[in-house]
Amino acid sequence: MTAPPRKAATASPSLALKAVPFFTQMNDEELEVVRSLAVEKSYPRNAVVLTEGEQGDSLYMIESGRVKVFIGDEDGREIILKILGPGQFFGEMAMVDQQPRSASVTTLEPATFMILSHGAFEAAVLKKPRIANLVLRVLAQRLRDADRKIGTLVLMDVYGRVASTLLELAVNVDGKLMVREKLSQQEIANMVGASREMVNRILKDLSERGFIQVESKSITIINRELPSSL
Ligand code: CMP
Numbered sequence: 001m002t003a004p005p006r007k008a009a010t011a012s013p014s015l016a017l018k019a020v021p022f023f024t025q026m027n028d029e030e031l032e033v034v035r036s037l038a039v040e041k042s043y044p045r046n047a048v049v050l051t052e053g054e055q056g057d058s059l060y061m062i063e064s065g066r067v068k069v070f071i072g073d074e075d076g077r078e079i080i081l082k083i084l085g086p087g088q089f090f091g092e093m094a095m096v097d098q099q100p101r102s103a104s105v106t107t108l109e110p111a112t113f114m115i116l117s118h119g120a121f122e123a124a125v126l127k128k129p130r131i132a133n134l135v136l137r138v139l140a141q142r143l144r145d146a147d148r149k150i151g152t153l154v155l156m157d158v159y160g161r162v163a164s165t166l167l168e169l170a171v172n173v174d175g176k177l178m179v180r181e182k183l184s185q186q187e188i189a190n191m192v193g194a195s196r197e198m199v200n201r202i203l204k205d206l207s208e209r210g211f212i213q214v215e216s217k218s219i220t221i222i223n224r225e226l227p228s229s230l
Contacts (some may be wrong), residue, residue, distance in 0.1 A: 034131070058117050060114075063111075157228075
């Protein structure tokens with residue numbers, strides 16, 4: 001159990017690729033145009049915002065709160081694709097191609113969104129064309145993200161997937177690398193396609209080997225060269 005790591009999960013690429021929130025890339029005038037065309041709506045915690053397979057054409061920009069993007073099957077199993085927070089958006093896929101929603105979205109905490117219908121988005125782009133470029137940039141980032149995830153699913157075992165997911169979720173807090181998402185072990189399991197028991201075992205092992213410190217509301221990454229296997 002305490003053998004030195006053979007190989008590290010790829011920390012730096014995922015950290016380097018961390019998306020810049022959409023809002024912060026907009027200037028005041030662009031934000032003003034978006035605000036004037038959007039409708040604001042608030043949801044409580046655990047509310048369903050979008051349902052996979054349903055029709056809809058609105059784009060949701062997150063003003064506050066975090067959401068979970070996931071796909072599920074009939075047995076209630078779910079795969080979490082992404083957790084999004086303030087300054088980010090979702091719902092752009094159906095808005096762009098008018099196809100059914102590709103995933104479901106629920107709130108992890110009370111959240112407020114600026115909602116742009118397809119028509120409102122087109123009006124915003126007519127006034128400020130750069131907004132379309134910013135959306136495209138986020139779409140490219142998401143595709144890179146998805147490619148990386150496919151790589152970890154195919155090339156890494158569960159241990160490596162847990163390690164790389166922790167690194168992907170971690171943010172710098174006063175010089176410490178921390179996962180501050182209030183995620184249950186079941187939710188981490190749903191992100192990496194493994195059982196809760198397996199995730200529990202891996203977190204315990206990483207903690208015993210001194211790579212992470214697990215607290216009730218956060219996980220601190222002590223050594224970012226997380227091993228990708230036992
Ligand atoms: P849409 O298909 O309209 O509704 C579901 C939304 O979930 C989708 O638009 C995207 O905004 C978001 N989504 C789907 N897949 C991913 C992913 N892999 N990463 C981040 N967001 C996603």
